[in-house]
Amino acid sequence: MSELRWNPLVGEWVATATHRQERTFLPPADFCPLCPTKPGGFPTEVPENDYDIVVFENRFPSLQSNPPVPAIEGTDLYKVRPAQGVCEVLLYTPHHAGTLTDEPVEQIYKLIRVWTDRFKELGALRFVNYVFIFENKGEAIGVTLHHPHGQIYAYPFIPPRIERELEQSLAHRARHGSCLLCDVVAEERRDGRRIVALNNSFVAFIPFYARWPYELHICSRRHLQALTDMTETEQLDLAAMLKMVLAAFDRLFNLSFPYMMVIHQRPTDGGNYDHYHFHIEFYPPLRTATKLKYLAGSETGAGLFINDTLAEEKASELRAHIAPVV
Numbered sequence: 001m002s003e004l005r006w007n008p009l010v011g012e013w014v015a016t017a018t019h020r021q022e023r024t025f026l027p028p029a030d031f032c033p034l035c036p037t038k039p040g041g042f043p044t045e046v047p048e049n050d051y052d053i054v055v056f057e058n059r060f061p062s063l064q065s066n067p068p069v070p071a072i073e074g075t076d077l078y079k080v081r082p083a084q085g086v087c088e089v090l091l092y093t094p095h096h097a098g099t100l101t102d103e104p105v106e107q108i109y110k111l112i113r114v115w116t117d118r119f120k121e122l123g124a125l126r127f128v129n130y131v132f133i134f135e136n137k138g139e140a141i142g143v144t145l146h147h148p149h150g151q152i153y154a155y156p157f158i159p160p161r162i163e164r165e166l167e168q169s170l171a172h173r174a175r176h177g178s179c180l181l182c183d184v185v186a187e188e189r190r191d192g193r194r195i196v197a198l199n200n201s202f203v204a205f206i207p208f209y210a211r212w213p214y215e216l217h218i219c220s221r222r223h224l225q226a227l228t229d230m231t232e233t234e235q236l237d238l239a240a241m242l243k244m245v246l247a248a249f250d251r252l253f254n255l256s257f258p259y260m261m262v263i264h265q266r267p268t269d270g271g272n273y274d275h276y277h278f279h280i281e282f283y284p285p286l287r288t289a290t291k292l293k294y295l296a297g298s299e300t301g302a303g304l305f306i307n308d309t310l311a312e313e314k315a316s317e318l319r320a321h322i323a324p325v326v
């Protein structure tokens, strides 16, 4: 059973997905469902003996291309719609141990090309208006499978956080005649204190308005809206930038750094979004090597994040761990 239920109080959808309760939870390494099926072994999600990067539909999807009829009828106040969409799992590598950080730049570049391909293909589906590519990494984030992987949710609507960024970008352009994020990048570069890393095509910084101590944003230096707008050089530079910041994250506390990584691109509903600007956001939950930041009353109930740290200080800390990639 799954459906979308409307919250009229905040004007947002909530997805119910009760079948997800049965999903695999932290299996032992020999029973990883994301490892290639071994000869004579039990069948995993991936039948081939070996693979490079694989994408398949999530076995426990929150959204489905042929969704069930909602189990409950909507009313004027409580709108209900089928949970239509697509949920995919994206395996970065056949190797169980390790993380994206351990992959060479060439493998990360390949992953970026797969992201681009999925964005194009899922975005072209009639019922998909937004393709959301993300990774949850680490048990601190609630990850149930350790095999290095990310996910893609293709939504039937533009999710609220993106809608907010689109509105702000549009309003900024109307007021100033320029792109909001191009102006943010220019200001960060002028100031310099929050910049963590820079290459020919991308800039990584802890934004002035960071909500998490080590929140990091990667912005394209050229004004573009999606992975599909990038040149091959830009995609290679993005791979190098990801490798650089992921390695710095792991060096920070000398541990495999947990995070949520989300890719913010234009919607795929056919509208014109040339006021929007591609970026990737990381929200790591750690405040220190052993302390987590929790989303408590103010964050969850009021929407005001309390960040106990200053972006300028955290950026200089992280910058000290940046090393060129080979």
Ligand SMILES: [Zn+2]
Residues within 6 Å of the ligand: 032, 033, 034, 035, 095, 096, 147
């Ligand atoms: Zn595995």
Ligand SMILES: [Zn+2]
Residues within 6 Å of the ligand: 179, 180, 181, 182, 183, 222, 223, 224, 276, 277
């Ligand atoms: Zn821009």
Ligand SMILES: [Zn+2]
Residues within 6 Å of the ligand: 165, 264, 279, 281
């Ligand atoms: Zn964003």
